[in-house]
Amino acid sequence: MLVVGLLALVLAFAAPTIRRYAGSATGWILAAFPAGVFVWLCVLTPDIGAGEPWRFSQEWVPGLGIALSFHIDGLGLLFGMLISGIGALVLVYAQGYLGEHKDLGRFYTTLLLFMISMLGVVWADNIVSLFVFWELTSVTSYLLIGFDHHRDTARKSALQALLVTGIGGLALLAGLILMAIATGSMELSEIAARSDLLLEHPLLTPALLLVLLGAMTKSAQFPFHFWLPGAMEAPTPVSAYLHSSTMVKAGVYLLARMQPTLGDADLWTPLVGTVGAVTMVVGAWLAMRQVYLKLLLAYSTVSALGGMVMLIGFGGELGAKAAATFILAHALYKGALFLVAGSIDHAAHEKDVRKLSGLGRLMPLTAVGAMVAGLSMSGFMPLFGFISKELLLEAALETPAWAGLFGAASVIGAVGMVVVAIAVGVRPFMGSWKETPRKPHEGGPTLWLGPTILAALSLLFGVAPSLVQKVLLSPAASAIYGVPMEVKLSLWHGLTPALGLSVLAIAVGVGVFLMRPGFIRLTSLSDRVGAYGPARWYTWVFDGMNEIARVQTRVLQSGYLRAYLFIMIVTTVGLTGWMMLSSGALAAPTELTPVQLHEAGLLALVLLGALLAVRSKSSLGAVAALGVVGYGVALIYVLFGAPDLAMTQFAIETLTVVLFVFVFYHLPKFRILTSVLARTRDALVAISAGMLMAALVIMAVSQRPLHEPISAYFAEHSVSKGYGRNVVNVILVDFRSIDTLGEIVVLAVAGVGVYALLRLREPREGGSS
Amino acid sequence: MEVLLAILIGGLYASGLYLMMRRSIVKLIVGLAILGHAANLLVFTAAGLTRAQAPLVAPGEDAPPPLHADPLPQALVLTAIVISFAVLAFTMVLFKRAYQTVGEDDLDQMKATDT
Numbered sequence: 014m015l016v017v018g019l020l021a022l023v024l025a026f027a028a029p030t031i032r033r034y035a036g037s038a039t040g041w042i043l044a045a046f047p048a049g050v051f052v053w054l055c056v057l058t059p060d061i062g063a064g065e066p067w068r069f070s071q072e073w074v075p076g077l078g079i080a081l082s083f084h085i086d087g088l089g090l091l092f093g094m095l096i097s098g099i100g101a102l103v104l105v106y107a108q109g110y111l112g113e114h115k116d117l118g119r120f121y122t123t124l125l126l127f128m129i130s131m132l133g134v135v136w137a138d139n140i141v142s143l144f145v146f147w148e149l150t151s152v153t154s155y156l157l158i159g160f161d162h163h164r165d166t167a168r169k170s171a172l173q174a175l176l177v178t179g180i181g182g183l184a185l186l187a188g189l190i191l192m193a194i195a196t197g198s199m200e201l202s203e204i205a206a207r208s209d210l211l212l213e214h215p216l217l218t219p220a221l222l223l224v225l226l227g228a229m230t231k232s233a234q235f236p237f238h239f240w241l242p243g244a245m246e247a248p249t250p251v252s253a254y255l256h257s258s259t260m261v262k263a264g265v266y267l268l269a270r271m272q273p274t275l276g277d278a279d280l281w282t283p284l285v286g287t288v289g290a291v292t293m294v295v296g297a298w299l300a301m302r303q304v305y306l307k308l309l310l311a312y313s314t315v316s317a318l319g320g321m322v323m324l325i326g327f328g329g330e331l332g333a334k335a336a337a338t339f340i341l342a343h344a345l346y347k348g349a350l351f352l353v354a355g356s357i358d359h360a361a362h363e364k365d366v367r368k369l370s371g372l373g374r375l376m377p378l379t380a381v382g383a384m385v386a387g388l389s390m391s392g393f394m395p396l397f398g399f400i401s402k403e404l405l406l407e408a409a410l411e412t413p414a415w416a417g418l419f420g421a422a423s424v425i426g427a428v429g430m431v432v433v434a435i436a437v438g439v440r441p442f443m444g445s446w447k448e449t450p451r452k453p454h455e456g457g458p459t460l461w462l463g464p465t466i467l468a469a470l471s472l473l474f475g476v477a478p479s480l481v482q483k484v485l486l487s488p489a490a491s492a493i494y495g496v497p498m499e500v501k502l503s504l505w506h507g508l509t510p511a512l513g514l515s516v517l518a519i520a521v522g523v524g525v526f527l528m529r530p531g532f533i534r535l536t537s538l539s540d541r542v543g544a545y546g547p548a549r550w551y552t553w554v555f556d557g558m559n560e561i562a563r564v565q566t567r568v569l570q571s572g573y574l575r576a577y578l579f580i581m582i583v584t585t586v587g588l589t590g591w592m593m594l595s596s597g598a599l600a601a602p603t604e605l606t607p608v609q610l611h612e613a614g615l616l617a618l619v620l621l622g623a624l625l626a627v628r629s630k631s632s633l634g635a636v637a638a639l640g641v642v643g644y645g646v647a648l649i650y651v652l653f654g655a656p657d658l659a660m661t662q663f664a665i666e667t668l669t670v671v672l673f674v675f676v677f678y679h680l681p682k683f684r685i686l687t688s689v690l691a692r693t694r695d696a697l698v699a700i701s702a703g704m705l706m707a708a709l710v711i712m713a714v715s716q717r718p719l720h721e722p723i724s725a726y727f728a729e730h731s732v733s734k735g736y737g738r739n740v741v742n743v744i745l746v747d748f749r750s751i752d753t754l755g756e757i758v759v760l761a762v763a764g765v766g767v768y769a770l771l772r773l774r775e776p777r778e779g780g781s782s
Numbered sequence: 783m784e785v786l787l788a789i790l791i792g793g794l795y796a797s798g799l800y801l802m803m804r805r806s807i808v809k810l811i812v813g814l815a816i817l818g819h820a821a822n823l824l825v826f827t828a829a830g831l832t833r834a835q836a837p838l839v840a841p842g843e844d845a846p847p848p849l850h851a852d853p854l855p856q857a858l859v860l861t862a863i864v865i866s867f868a869v870l871a872f873t874m875v876l877f878k879r880a881y882q883t884v885g886e887d888d889l890d891q892m893k894a895t896d897t
Contacts, residue, residue, distance in 0.1 A: 606783040623797040654851030686805040703796030710788035713828035740837035740853040763868035
């Protein structure tokens, strides 16, 4: 498994090279990888159908319970087949669509990387692996949306998608970790098995909300739906693959995966069901008002994702069955329609559906694929889309609460689907040809193969649902439901309320389509309301953050050294002082060394020296006061058993004073450069810092050491191991000699610096600096 | 005694930091030097104050007398003294050159100087 994964990565990065040699066959060659995965999944099908998931595990960070563990159950199988199957078709399609593009190699690399990451998401069992692959899909999606990076809008949309899904990804990580804490396992399958623990845990609600946030940003649920239409800046194969049939379904996948674990939480059905229903309605409403091919499809994808989320929110046997069926049906027809939209744009250079007409005779194969997919999307018999729509309506009508509302929402969603399906899949191919920027013609097999295959499957599974219900949908629905169950699909359910609603939706949809110009004009108010919608909120947050960063930089990065010092000191004093006061660590010291008068006098002298240095009016005065401080400190060392320190201090202090005098001798008297107010403020801050340090010293001497001092070892072995009688010296040159070497290096570097500065000559007039 | 030393250390820190927040570079350097003393004293005091003997081994003995000052903080402070001198020396020479070039010891004036 690891080897295969690595080979896939190598293949991804070799794509540009392959393209150089293979030319127009590149797409076909690369498609061999997903096709191989697809075949392998087909081989696995019987085992998985029998309830035996395929497993693989490789240790990664065993200490933290992180592993590269994968398991493919029914849900992983369904998604894996969609990812690899549609992936193969999209790779081939991209060859025809972007064949002449100079960066096609890079495009293939990113697309393959995405494919690998997406397979990782739907197969990962360990939560950390899941998160890593999840983020990788966001990153590759970012690269693919911004593929035409010279366009400003593409870059902006890519960033928007990355930020929205990235924030969700972080929330997801937090939520998954909370779940791991509650259940004590990092493996999703284990967490599901211990869901009782989680359901009674106080962390349940935060975990649930965070995971939902992750899923909903990824799957473009209201109010995060706005990034998906923006993502249509990507080349069409990407839109077809990432933003309709795979990546955006990662959120749906996650919810489906969580359904057995979190589905019994009180919040689950009201929250997930409602968000899904609202998204479905909003998406359908916005979709009906679009006129550009890809935007129509994008908003209808939002609506469809809402429907899936709603079904998973309902849960139960019917919800699981309807969700699994809808995921498959949607991938088939929406993938096909996106590819068709790309073909139309490629052939006619026209994106506005109002200007497209009569393409059927010019592009017959594409037209057949488009119409079948369109009819499936609208829910016509005998296509697979009909079955999934019936199930959706049935599930909505059978909810225990608010069945009327959910039913109504589902009908609105269905109407939106019908309008979009007719506008994209049917209308452009009917009637007589209207002038387009380019005379359209049927593209090569790379362009029509994908849509026709997907459309054929829509038809095939509709007529003979038994082909997929046992091998694919039953295991998937069982994984969503959490208990093995059987899915039985049939085209004809009898005269049910769902059928009635389905017919109603088609009738209304056709009606709305026929009156679309009027409908769009009548509802133009919606644009004005929409201008203050979530996309605007995103802009506000985005601009707000930039503004905060600007203000913060202006305030903090002023360029004045003393301002930096001021901020650092205030922060340190504030935080440390607050900790000390709040933790009550400040206690009166015990076991003090008795005070002796001459020592106290010495300390007073040093303090006086420091104050003189502060108050001095000339640099030489300050230097003299500094000398008092230095020699005084040396005397303190003498008094408290440190003759070595004292000797060093005396020598260094003498040198320092000489150096100071040498440098400062010619300087004028100090000027007073700051106001009284500023000086008072600085003095207060400095005094508070001094008080903090004094308090720290008292704390340090009054508390027992955290660790047995290691000095005893040095004292004991100074003679026997270091052959020296001065323990301090032995520590410096023997026990800790490497430290001393470092010190010598510092001295040497400083010496070189001093020498270089003294020898530095002024640049001559007119010379370059 | 520890309390007195703590007050002294606090006073040195306050003086050093106050000087470092001045606009004159000379004061900044003097402040830096005082801060160095304060830090050395801090380490020295925090490790435990004693009037006992220096950590020296008398001739003929194997170990220092039972009551002796802790050698480890002394070694640390010794290193610190030398390094702070190196830093100070470099800063002073740097200042000298800057002053020769700019003719100004006000940090705010130097900020706008590109030469």
